[in-house]
Amino acid sequence: MASNISERASSSMENISESHSMLTIPNQESxxxxxxxxxxxxxxxxxxxxxxxxxxxxxxxxxxxxxxxxxxxxxxxxxxxxxxxxxxxxxxxxxxxxxxxxxxxxxxxxxxxxxxxxxxxxxxxxxxxxxxxxxxxxxxxxxxxxxNRPMLAFVMEKWFSTPKEYLHFYAAHDPSVTTPGGMPERMHDFQVKVSLKYLSGKHLLEMSERYLAILKSRLVKLDIPTDGWVEISDFYTWLQNQVTSSIIEAMMGSRILEMYPGIVEDFWKFEHQVANYSRGLPRWMIPSAYKTRERLLANIKAWNRLANRESDYTQHGEEGPEWDEFFGTKFIKAREGYLREYGLNEDAIASEHLGLLFGSNANVVPAVFWYIFESFKDVELQEKLKTELQDCLKPETGDLDIPKFSTKPLLQSTYAEVLRLCVTTxxxxxxxxxxxxxxxxxxxxxxxxxxxxxxxxxYNRQAWGTARPESVGKPLDEFWPERFLRSNKKEANFSLEGLTECWMPYGGGQRMCPGRHFAKNVIISTLGLLLELFECELVDVQQAEQVKPDTKWVPYGTLPPTKEVAVRLRRTE
Ligand code: HEM
Structure with a gap:
């Protein structure tokens, strides 16, 4: 049998070479x-x-x-x-x-x-x-x-997959179309008001402190000893896991993470595909991108059902609890309230929640990375930031006193400089x-x-120079943590004065990002917590010098790093 096959093979090879030899090979000059x-x-x-x-x-x-x-x-x-x-x-x-x-x-x-x-x-x-x-x-x-309604309608349709019949809530210009049942305002205007109310003042402080407490309980449980270093080969992905799950729990409750343990991984897969969703690529070209989004929406919908069954979204007034495990914050309850009042169905509400998940993580997590990364790269800067953070500890508990961040010049100036260079919103x-x-x-x-x-x-040097001459003491394509400091006779202060048209990571005017205060708290407090709990080092300082914000990324948000960054941690005594 075997010899039969080899015979046949050799005879067919012969046939091939025979037929080749029969071809007339033209003169190579021809x-x-x-x-x-x-x-x-x-x-x-x-x-x-x-x-x-x-x-x-x-x-x-x-x-x-x-x-x-x-x-x-x-x-x-x-x-x-x-x-x-x-x-x-x-x-x-x-x-x-x-x-x-x-x-x-x-x-x-x-x-x-x-x-x-x-x-x-x-x-x-x-x-x-x-x-x-x-x-x-x-x-x-x-x-x-x-x-910004046309843009909003675009992203709700293309990214968050809002059902077609609900898109007019975002796009419609005619108020009579957007106000079923005589609702007094257009849904989006109402949405902005709710975000402004619940992402400021005491609600903001409560959510920021909860974020910090959740992140701390996660980091404390990690198996990182005091007598040896633990290496994290991809620090950015590690941060995505720690920070995103803590933001989700602080804002949307703990149940969603228990019901859907893959939410963080799926979210970042989804986030990686937004350029393709924008291009409107069909399912056959990016099947896994479609499946990830469907999985996210189906699980968010299931969580939302559970939350509505076990909790009460109307309790977002003074008397209601600031947080519960099902809906999380009053912010989520208030959103649920008006989305239902406007008549959105479960699928359209799930798309809204996916949108909020995006708004509250996609920009802030890479910004946390760059803030920490810069402080790891420059040990002198890290020491100065540590000193300011030490000053922000509550004497009674030793926890970070978040409102105090706003009194610290270098913590804030470094934060503003990081956002200037890595945010492309x-x-x-x-x-x-x-x-x-x-x-x-x-x-x-x-x-x-x-x-x-x-x-x-x-990068508009002329505008920066005219508005704040001291801000261009170093070229705008350099990272300079002191760029936003203003010195008077006694001390240096952080200030964004005069830079409204230059420093725009959060947009501007009345529609400026309502989550910016929370974002700032998350960015600064995450560094504070890491430095409190661990000694931190870059594994390869020289290689880290080559890591830059990845500008190939579409300009929809904060840029991720071009390369993986390895970091080692050792628990402080
Ligand atoms: C570094 C982090 C962040 C950046 C760079 C950022 C940037 C932006 C920008 C540029 C806008 C559009 C503003 C405009 O049109 O003028 C926006 C809108 C928005 N952001 Fe953020 N954001 C961040 C974090 C957050 C967080 C943490 C939340 C929620 C907790 C959030 C919630 C929102 C919401 C709800 C809107 C929509 C407002 C509207 O409907 O008009 N953002 N953000």
Whole structure:
């Protein structure tokens, strides 16, 4: 049998070599030897087509460049934003944006400066980049006229998979459509009010202290001895696990983590896919991204049912408990209340909770990483931060006194500098009622989206220098923890004064991120806790120097590190 097979194999090999030997091999000099691509390239029709295409590209670019410059230089008041020159009609800047949004944006301001608004188009989509600090100020002061609803509707649909029939709650401009049963306000406006109320004052303090207590109980249980180092090979992923589960428990209760132990892992898988959800890639191209999101939504829905069965969301007034294991905070209960009042079904409510999970983790966790990482890299900085943290301990318990963070200059300045360099959020605004006057010179058409990029305003040297000359004592592409300090005769103080149009990780105006105070508390207190419980070291200091915020990441939030960072911990005595 075996010999039969080898016989057959050798005979077929022979057949092959026979048939090969029958082929006439052309002379290598002969044009026939050239591969088919070369033949096509050398053909006259191809050359003509290439020439026509090249002419088309060059003339499209020249024409669009001419229009761009003419509009920019025009003295006509109320002119439109010039459209950035492009090579391909229709597609315009789509390839550049998709290839690397970060380089596209940086190159655009490098070439055209921070003066005029610049319209960018990617097929049917478009936005106007707002880079001039005066224009940014006008936008931030127009919170009554401008909304972020179109963007919100986009992310609710594309990222959080809100059922189609509920999307009008986010997008609709006509109040009569958004107010079933005579609800007095549009849902989104109401949502903002609730976030502002429960993410400030005593509720904020309660949630921040709970976060710290939960994180501490987790870290205390870890098997890290006092007499030996434990190495964590991927510190960023380790932090994601510790911080995200503590935020979830502090905000949404402990039951959700018990019911769905995979929530943290699934959340970060989901977060990694937001660019693909935005692109609207179909299920067959990214099946696991779809499955992860479905798993998240199904489990959140199951938790929400349990919470409604076992607890009472109406108890978010003065008399109700600040926290319970089912719903977590009053913030979640109040959200549940209005979502139900507006008539959202269980699926739409689950999408809302996924949105909040995203808002409360996706930016803050990488920011925690960079804050800690910078302090591990620079031991001198770490010592100074430690001294300020020591000053923030409650004498009775030895726990961190969170409100005291706001009195410490370097803790806050380092925090602001970290956010300046690693946050690439956008502030989007649209006028849904009329054209919008950006100033005496430019007018943006009704329904057109204006976008401010935190990663662009962070590097506008002229604006920083004019607003706060001492803030550009070191180049803006350097990490300088003292950048936000202001010295008077006696001491240095932390201040963001004058930098509203420059430092924009949280957006700005009335719609500025309502979770920013909680984010700051989480960032500073996590470092405080780590330094209290452990001695911490980078495993390879030289390698750490090469780790940077990964700008390949789409500019939807805080950038993750380009490489894994290994850290070793030893419990303090
Ligand atoms: C470093 C961390 C964070 C960054 C960089 C960040 C950034 C932002 C930005 C840029 C916006 C849009 C603001 C605008 O349009 O002007 C926003 C909105 C929002 N953020 Fe944050 N955020 C962070 C943390 C948080 C946290 C921890 C929470 C919740 C506890 C949160 C909750 C929200 C909510 C609910 C909105 C939507 C407000 C609205 O509906 O208009 N954020 N955030």
């Amino acid at each position: 044009p026939l030897f050239a591969n088919p691509l070369l033949i096509t390239v050398n053909s006259t029709p191809f050359r003509i087509a290439a020439l026509v295409l090249l002419t088309l590209l060059v003339s499209t670019y020249t024409l669009s460049l001419f229009k761009f410059i003419r509009t920019r230089n025009s003295q006509r008041p109320g002119k439109p934003a010039p459209t950035l020159p492009y090579y391909l009609l229709g597609i315009c800047h789509a390839f550049d944006l998709d290839w690397s949004m970060a380089s596209f944006l940086a190159n655009t301001v490098k070439r055209w400066g921070y003066l005029s608004p610049i319209a960018v188009r990617a097929g049917p989509f478009g936005f106007t980049m707002i880079v001039n600090p005066n224009h940014i100020r006008t936008i931030l002061r127009s919170s009554k006229t401008l909304t 956008t502030t989007t605004r649209t006028n849904e009622n009329a054209n919008f006057k950006l100033g005496p010179d430019y007018t943006i058409d009704k329904d057109k989206t204006m976008t401010i990029f935190a990663s662009i305003t962070a």
